[in-house]
Amino acid sequence: MLLFPEGTRTKTDAQWLNPFQGAVGLVAKHSAAPVFPVYIRCNSRFYEKGWPMYRKPPQFPIQISFEVGTPLSFAVGDSVQVFTERLEQLYTAVLSNPHPLQRKHNIV
Numbered sequence: 001m002l003l004f005p006e007g008t009r010t011k012t013d014a015q016w017l018n019p020f021q022g023a024v025g026l027v028a029k030h031s032a033a034p035v036f037p038v039y040i041r042c043n044s045r046f047y048e049k050g051w052p053m054y055r056k057p058p059q060f061p062i063q064i065s066f067e068v069g070t071p072l073s074f075a076v077g078d079s080v081q082v083f084t085e086r087l088e089q090l091y092t093a094v095l096s097n098p099h100p101l102q103r104k105h106n107i108v
Helices: 023-031 080-095
Strands: 038-042 064-068
Touching: 023 080, 038 080
Parallel strands: none
Antiparallel strands: 038 064
């Protein structure tokens, strides 16, 4: 099953990510299955929330990178909120590292 922890595409004004929703934590808790984070990077803002799908991207070809990270399991004693916060911190740490397709953000 593939879930997007933000609940939607990242908004243009977000530094790295939108706040995570609790659905992934809830599924992890009740399934006892590990969560494999998938980091998606792109050289264009074409896929961001708010970009009209009819508007042409500013550069071609669009390059997209998918990276599967180390699985994260729901720890004994964790709450859905704690697990979701850990997952969000992991995503922020990875996506803020230098990468050729690193998202350019508007926030200083």
